Amino acid sequence: MTANPRQDKVTMQDVANHVGVSRTTVSFVLNGGTGNGIPQETRARVHQAVTELGYRPNAGARALASQQTKLYGLITEIVTAPYAADIVRGAEEQAAREGKTLLIASTDGSSDTDRQAIETMLEHRVEGLVYATNWHREVRLPAIATEVPTVLVHCFDESARFHSVIPDETQGGYAATARLIEAGHDRIGLINLDPAIPAAIGRRAGYVRALEQAGLVLDERLVINEDGEADQGYRAAVSLLDAAEPPTAIFCATDRMAMGAYDAIKERGLRIGDDVSVVGFDNQEIIANYLRPSLTTVALPFRQMGAAGVALLAQLAANRSMAPLQHIVECPLVERTSVRLPVRAS
Structure with missing residues (x-):
């Protein structure tokens, strides 16, 4: 033959x-x-x-x-972001607790690079995948991601095929605004992000809820949407501070915008904290710790989300029949020195 x-x-x-x-x-x-x-x-x-x-x-x-590889894969586009180390550290720490080793691959978020990264991980026979993004948004992963347990971190898929771990944007916005109200402010500006993205939607919802619970009326003239950078925070703060009825406090949806707001406040001879209090969001320590005064802000819990993603992955690997769920992680307030009682006229 x-x-x-x-x-x-x-x-x-x-x-x-x-x-x-x-x-x-x-x-x-x-x-x-x-x-x-x-x-x-x-x-x-x-x-x-x-x-x-x-x-x-x-x-x-x-x-x-037929043997288990004891490998998990982390695919992320945030390897160069200021907080990248936090999500990787959290994921690695939890992987070690689960008795696994974490393989890391980068992607630019495009469908081609996503697929290539996932294929590479599958070729290494990982037992599961964590996919993390640099900003909170909807993603669409290729179908091959369903071949092993997969958990999304800082993102979600509209079709709910995958489990996800996301920050509690609404709670974070509430914490920031409530801190300013606690300090005695009743006219609080909001410099927010693009109103269509999940972070902006959640942070505004928290802002509105805190105002309502304090019996304060939402004034849309105090809400400005920008794209998150320092120069846009400066421009928005100028508009707020030069208004006929300026706010005594500003909640900025990113620390970078808060940095720009600081410049606008100081240019007008006002003192941050004494005259105008400021709260940021993200807790980018390279910004928040080194502004003067240091910036009270809300932290995006990347380390906790990385750990939660791997812990959820371990549960999913043990029980593939688990219905997809969304795990929400609290965004804690980080108190520094940019919020104090406003100066009252005698």
């Missing part, structure tokens, strides 16, 4: 390419893996391709594939 000359040349990747799935999917099917959500129709196509292409699995490779 003549041997099939292609038999030694056909690889598992060839089978994957022929079927249009990942190499990991082929491995799961050929090794009899169950509970991984691979449709029966896909399994049948893999077996048909194996027959058609003449693929013969290597016995040693099959034995290796």
Whole structure:
């Protein structure tokens, strides 16, 4: 009997390419893996391709594939962001507690680089994935992300295919505004982000809720939307402070905008804290700690979100039937020195 000359040349990747799935999917099917959500129709196509292409699995490779790798993958676009170390540290710490090692890959958030990063992780046979973004938003991951347990951090998918961990933007906005009200302010400006994004929606909702609970009326003239940078915070603060009825306090939706607001306040001969109190958001320590006076702000809990993402991933890996859920992490107020009682006329 003549041997099939292609038999030694056909690889598992060839089978994957022929079927249009990942190499990991082929491995799961050929090794009899169950509970991984691979449709029966896909399994049948893999077996048909194996027959058609003449693929013969290597016995040693099959034995290796049946073992757990104890690897989790973290795919993130925030490797160069000021807070990147926090989310990686939190994820690594939790992975160690789970007895896993964390592999890290970067992406620019495009569909092509997302898919490439996920494919790389699957080729390393990770047991699960964490996907983290640099700003809170909706994402759309390629279908191959469903081949292993996957958790989104600082983002969510509209179709709710994946579990997600997000910051409590509304609670953070409430904490910032409530702190200013506690200090005695009743005319509080809000320099917010693009009103269509989740962070801006949540932070405004918290601002409004704090005003309402204090019996204060929302004045839309005190709300300005910008894009988050220092020069835009400066411009918005100028508009607020030069108004006929300026605020005595400003809640800025980013620390960078708060930095710009500081300049506008000081240019007018006003003292931050004494004349105009300021609260930021993000707790970018390179900004908040070194402004003078130092900036009271609300922290985006990246370290906690990274840890929560891996902990949720471990639960999901143990129980793939868990219905997708959204885990919300508190955004704590970080008290510094930019908020004090306003000066009252005698």
